[in-house]
Structures are given as structure tokens and as C-alpha cells.
Amino acid sequence: MASSIVRSPLNPISRHVTCKPSPSDHRSRTTAAAAAVTIHQPYPKQRRRRNVPVLACSLQSHNADDNHNVVGGRSKTELQRIPDDSPYDDVSKDPNNNTNMLPRPLSSTQSSNSVSHLRVAYQGVRGAYSESAAEKAYPYCEAVPCEQFETAFEAVERWLVDRAVLPIENSLGGSIHRNYDLLLRHRLHIVGEVKFAVRHCLMANNGVKLEDLKRVLSHPQALAQCEHTLTRLGLVREAVDDTAGAAKHVAFHKLNDTGAVASSTAAMIYGLNILAQDIQDDSDNVTRFLMLAREPIVPGTDKPFKTSIVFSLEEGPGVLFKALAVFALREINLTKIESRPLRKQLVGASDDNNNGYPKYFDYLFYVDFEASMADQNAQNALGHLREFSTYLRVLGSYPVDTIML
Numbered sequence: 001m002a003s004s005i006v007r008s009p010l011n012p013i014s015r016h017v018t019c020k021p022s023p024s025d026h027r028s029r030t031t032a033a034a035a036a037v038t039i040h041q042p043y044p045k046q047r048r049r050r051n052v053p054v055l056a057c058s059l060q061s062h063n064a065d066d067n068h069n070v071v072g073g074r075s076k077t078e079l080q081r082i083p084d085d086s087p088y089d090d091v092s093k094d095p096n097n098n099t100n101m102l103p104r105p106l107s108s109t110q111s112s113n114s115v116s117h118l119r120v121a122y123q124g125v126r127g128a129y130s131e132s133a134a135e136k137a138y139p140y141c142e143a144v145p146c147e148q149f150e151t152a153f154e155a156v157e158r159w160l161v162d163r164a165v166l167p168i169e170n171s172l173g174g175s176i177h178r179n180y181d182l183l184l185r186h187r188l189h190i191v192g193e194v195k196f197a198v199r200h201c202l203m204a205n206n207g208v209k210l211e212d213l214k215r216v217l218s219h220p221q222a223l224a225q226c227e228h229t230l231t232r233l234g235l236v237r238e239a240v241d242d243t244a245g246a247a248k249h250v251a252f253h254k255l256n257d258t259g260a261v262a263s264s265t266a267a268m269i270y271g272l273n274i275l276a277q278d279i280q281d282d283s284d285n286v287t288r289f290l291m292l293a294r295e296p297i298v299p300g301t302d303k304p305f306k307t308s309i310v311f312s313l314e315e316g317p318g319v320l321f322k323a324l325a326v327f328a329l330r331e332i333n334l335t336k337i338e339s340r341p342l343r344k345q346l347v348g349a350s351d352d353n354n355n356g357y358p359k360y361f362d363y364l365f366y367v368d369f370e371a372s373m374a375d376q377n378a379q380n381a382l383g384h385l386r387e388f389s390t391y392l393r394v395l396g397s398y399p400v401d402t403i404m405l
Ligand SMILES: O=C(O)C(=O)C[C@]1(C(=O)O)C=C[C@@H](O)C=C1
Pocket: 123, 124, 127, 128, 129, 130, 131, 167, 170, 176, 198, 219, 221, 222, 241, 242, 243, 244, 287
């Protein structure tokens, strides 16, 4: 009986050549960034205007049509706006003195589903739960598939898309640590959250029966969420980049001893047969996704807001207790706390010595609390926390998602 997860040697999504832009050359950066979008249209019937995947590494296109698709309904000049880390973000250095290049704060309604024509990056291929979450967050959006989580962050930073929607925690599998780390590494802002009910199906090619299956492919989180069923069936588990990518791989290679764990939407898109439905260990299986943008939203007090922060603490007894007490004292409810190893170069901390011994186990604490940054109580709590934190960053203050889909 299989108990371990093995990483599939096959990457079902990426079959691409690299062409990295030079970081020093703005022109080559924007051109290469635009060329990072390549054509993949294996499914002729599309529900709505879809874009082509953003790849982890750029592919220089030689096809004139590719360039047309890169634009995806927007003008090329729009896509070639200056990225956030550009030397031109100070308008005085912009040769065209174009003030439109300056980021504008979003209003809290812009973070919500009232915005149309947005291009929204998600990780995975069509049929991934992240795509559905992106469509819940921005119902009229153009969902843009990305190879990796990091690609989605970069797509926003390079103005290839307007937002990214990425999973951060699941009620059965826990935190998606990679995205916590990427939130710190990148300078995007959390502008909203989406909670999405994840209902997994076991699927295979037509004619393949449950008893024919020897192994099953899926995202590691999805495999973990279906632990009981997969163990009962005695299937060898193989981890791939996303659930829909697993379904696509099984269909594309016409595998007859391998199934996939993915959504019913993925089964439909890739023409697979659903052998078992709702195979997650708990019927209440919810993934929380974050909506990310280049600019923060203006926090309000007109509806329930949540704020996400990250901080590190001075060394000493009871410091974490004191840090959490700043919220308890003000009756601010914490909804999530996560700790991750602190990589000093990311927060600019100095190399500490612990009584002459080097310190290897420094941590960052990610906390979500139920208050808006427009609320004086929350401002006071953070002012208090700053007194004994060595690093503090507000990742975003955004409306709470109260509608479960
Ligand atoms: O693979 C997908 O379909 C995803 O959207 C990714 C992901 C995740 O990373 O947690 C999202 C939701 C489910 O919990 C399983 C997988």
C-alpha cells in the first residue's frame, strides 16, 4: 500500500525554452516580459476570452500571431509600462515625463468583483481550482494561467496582468508555505481574499475502471486532502504542479493505469470520466485564496475588514506573548498565525549573535487579524507591536470574504 508521495519526473506543463531578459536593460526586459506569454490553445471552445499561459521563463516568439496574442486585447504600450522595480518609477527620471506611469491607490470596491476586464493570473492550467477562485474573485476577468506561483507574482509586477489570485491555506492540508515566502520576497499587496469549497474527483480516461488504477497524479495539497480514500484504494501518489495539470497529463498521454485527482471542471475540459466524487477527507474542504495587486486598497470601515501583517521579534522571554497581547488588549481577534524561517537578506536584519553563538533559528510571524487599518484600534495595536519588533510590514487590509462558493 502506498504511503509516500513521489514527485513525477514529467512536468506536464512546461515544454519551453528559456530567454531571460537582462535585468539591466529596461527595453529588453519589457520586450521579453511581453514575449513571456505564448500561445497554447488546445481547447477550441472557450467559455470566455482566455489568455495564454505565462511561463516561468520567457519564450521568445517568432510567430507574428504570437505577438498579437501577447497583447490580449490591450495595447502594446499598456503592456510595456514600466515595471515596479524600474529606475523610471521616479517620474523625474522618466524620459517621457509620463505621470500615468505612477501607481494609483485602488479603492476598496476596485478590489472586489465589480471590476471587469481585469487580467488575473493564477497558477496552473485551465480547470485548476485557482482558476475558479480567480473567477469568483473577479467574475468578468480574463483568467491567465501561470506555470508557477512565482510566475504569477512576476506577471503582476511586470504589468502583464492586473491581479494574481493564489492559494494561501486549506482547511485540511494547512498553509501553502511557498506563497507565504513569496509574499515577503515580492512587494505586492493583498487586496482581497476568496474562500472556495474544494470538491475533489478521482478521474481517468474513458474505459478505465477503478480496479485498473495503480497510481494517481495531483497537486500535493489535493493528494493530502484525499489521504483516506487514496490509501484505501492503495494507489501510488505522484505530485505534479496542479490538479488540472494532472488531469491534462492523464488525458494527453492516454494513460490507462493512472488517474488524476482534480475538479469536475477539469474532467470536463480534458474529457476524463469521473470514477468517484467528493473524495476529500472532509466534506468541508475549503481553500482560502489571496487577491494580490501592485497597489494597496484604501481600507474602509463600512464592512468587515481583515489585515495581514508579517513581523520578526527581538530575542527575549515572553516576546511572542507580548506581541500577541497587543491584539488581545484591544479585543482584536486573530484568525491566523504562521511562522516561517527568517531569511535575513529579505528583511535586511543584521547577523545577530545569541550570547556569542550564531543564531540559526530566527522566525517571521505572519498574522491575520479582524480589523481594518482605517480603525484607530488597529493602528494603535501596530504602533505597540513596533516597539518590540525588529521588522514589521502590513501585507494588506482587505474585505473579509463571507460568501462561500
Ligand atoms: O492545483 C490546483 O487546482 C490549485 O488550484 C492549487 C491548490 C493548492 O495549491 O492548494 C488549490 C486548491 C486545492 O486546495 C488544491 C490545490
